[in-house]
Amino acid sequence: MGEIIDLKGMLKELDESVRDELKSTPEVVDSGKTLDISKLPIEARRWLKVSGVLAVVADLKGSTKLGTGKHAASTASIYEAGTGNVVKIFNRFGADFIAIQGDGAFALFWGESNFERAMCAAITIRTFSDEFSKRLETKWPDSPLTGFKVGVAEGRLLVKRVGTPRNPNEQEPVWAGKAVNYAAKAAQTADRNQVIVTGCVWDMVEKNDYLAISCGCPDGPSLNIWNNIEVNNLPDGEPEAQGRLLVAGWCDTHGAEFCQAIMDGKKKRDDVSHLRAEVLKSQFGNVVTEKARRARELRHVGPR
Numbered sequence: 428m429g430e431i432i433d434l435k436g437m438l439k440e441l442d443e444s445v446r447d448e449l450k451s452t453p454e455v456v457d458s459g460k461t462l463d464i465s466k467l468p469i470e471a472r473r474w475l476k477v478s479g480v481l482a483v484v485a486d487l488k489g490s491t492k493l494g495t496g497k498h499a500a501s502t503a504s505i506y507e508a509g510t511g512n513v514v515k516i517f518n519r520f521g522a523d524f525i526a527i528q529g530d531g532a533f534a535l536f537w538g539e540s541n542f543e544r545a546m547c548a549a550i551t552i553r554t555f556s557d558e559f560s561k562r563l564e565t566k567w568p569d570s571p572l573t574g575f576k577v578g579v580a581e582g583r584l585l586v587k588r589v590g591t592p593r594n595p596n597e598q599e600p601v602w603a604g605k606a607v608n609y610a611a612k613a614a615q616t617a618d619r620n621q622v623i624v625t626g627c628v629w630d631m632v633e634k635n636d637y638l639a640i641s642c643g644c645p646d647g648p649s650l651n652i653w654n655n656i657e658v659n660n661l662p663d664g665e666p667e668a669q670g671r672l673l674v675a676g677w678c679d680t681h682g683a684e685f686c687q688a689i690m691d692g693k694k695k696r697d698d699v700s701h702l703r704a705e706v707l708k709s710q711f712g713n714v715v716t717e718k719a720r721r722a723r724e725l726r727h728v729g730p731r
């Protein structure tokens with residue numbers, strides 16, 4: 428005999444809680460650009476609103492093909508060596524919230540230098556993923572090709588702890604807002620070992636020479652490390668969909684220096700002033716991307 432489930436009673440109770448929830452508007456408290464996650468309410472019907480959050484999603488390509496049959500050992504190693512190390516990278520760059528999700532992980536960054544920390548984490552995952560994929564291919568040549576697809580987005584989020592009151596093991600912060608969803612869509616649009624940033628993240632990247640312009644190996648600094656890309660499956664006309672795709676990881680020679688410069692808040696390089704204006708024009712400027720840029724500027728006039 429299984430446990431007695433009062434299904435009818437349960438559904439009635441669930442419906443009543445939905446009805447009560449919809450009867451009144453939950454309180455939304457503006458937390459500004461930062462958040463103390465340990466103070467999230469669980470029972471109170473109070474959501475916190477935090478602005479300018481960077482979301483980074485790292486998805487393992489082809490994970491649905493990783494079997495648990497004769498390939499169980501390789502699957503287990505790929506998850507452990509993959510997702511485990513992505514979480515390590517997020518931690519190293521001071522992610523403010525990290526969650527492991529099925530075949531990948533996502534992190535949120537808010538507060539001081541959150542853009543810099545998020546971008547450095549994203550590029551580090553991309554660089555790590557290159558070597559990770561190579562090692563897997565050497566060890567298991569028959570395994571499906573895998574590697575991390577990385578997406579970055581920015582925006583305002585609402586958060587509340589949802590779950591069973593008095594049992595912290597059954598509570599999770601729930602994040603509502605476009606940033607996490609858009610970062611996931613950007614990651615899905617990417618191929619393995621690529622980073623895609625949405626529109627307003629690009630608007631910040633282009634203001635930083637260390638991110639927007641290559642170090643110069645081997646033919647001198649250039650803009651060709653970023654390409655235009657449209658993020659799939661965002662609403663029609665969404666200006667965030669006009670994103671950019673980063674095709675390079677950290678350089679063996681200059682990566683450490685560039686990463687440190689970005690983390691130190693540096694933005695301008697003396698050697699590339701002639702290229703700075705080109706970032707705005709050249710390969711990026713076309714009718715579609717310029718229209719999206721103007722739409723984002725208008726959207727961001729108010730607080731976000």
Ligand SMILES: [Zn+2]
Nearest residue numbers: 642644678681
């Ligand atoms: Zn270099």
